[in-house]
Amino acid sequence: MSESSHTTTSIDCYCGRRAVIRTSWMNENPGRRFLSCLNYKDGGCGYFHWQESPLCDRARTIIPGLLRKINRLDDENKKLIENKQNLEEINKKLIERNKILAERNRNLVQEKKKMRLMLVIIPLGFSLLWMILSKMNFGSKSAGLEMIG
Numbered sequence: 001m002s003e004s005s006h007t008t009t010s011i012d013c014y015c016g017r018r019a020v021i022r023t024s025w026m027n028e029n030p031g032r033r034f035l036s037c038l039n040y041k042d043g044g045c046g047y048f049h050w051q052e053s054p055l056c057d058r059a060r061t062i063i064p065g066l067l068r069k070i071n072r073l074d075d076e077n078k079k080l081i082e083n084k085q086n087l088e089e090i091n092k093k094l095i096e097r098n099k100i101l102a103e104r105n106r107n108l109v110q111e112k113k114k115m116r117l118m119l120v121i122i123p124l125g126f127s128l129l130w131m132i133l134s135k136m137n138f139g140s141k142s143a144g145l146e147m148i149g
């Protein structure tokens with residue numbers, strides 16, 4: 001007899017403990033409740049009484065199919081929960097990766113700004129240097145001419 005939870009009653013079983021109500025999930029008696037010893041799973045004292053009359057043929061045919069369907073859906077649900085957890089893990093890793101890439105991007109943008117500034121400063125510096133040198137050169141040429149003349 002397959003069952004999961006149970007309810008304690010005021011009836012004593014053969015070994016003097018409170019008997020419990022359980023639900024059968026076997027194909028012959030799906031959902032049918034029975035009274036048994038608390039230690040039923042381990043054999044117990046053998047106390048056993050059906051609480052309800054047998055199911056009709058229709059219920060005996062339909063209920064096991066529905067139970068199999070429920071079990072299949074439970075299995076699918078477990079897999080979906082597992083997949084969801086895996087996707088959440090992947091998502092966390094991607095968020096971390098995205099943060100790193102965003103930081104790299106910020107650094108590259110800063111580098112780009114520096115490079116642009118250098119592209120302005122260096123030609124300006126060369127221009128200024130050229131102007132200074134050409135003035136000095138011009139000055140020395142004119143000084144040389146003065147000496148010759």
Ligand SMILES: [Zn+2]
Nearest residue numbers: 013015037045
């Ligand atoms: Zn017992």
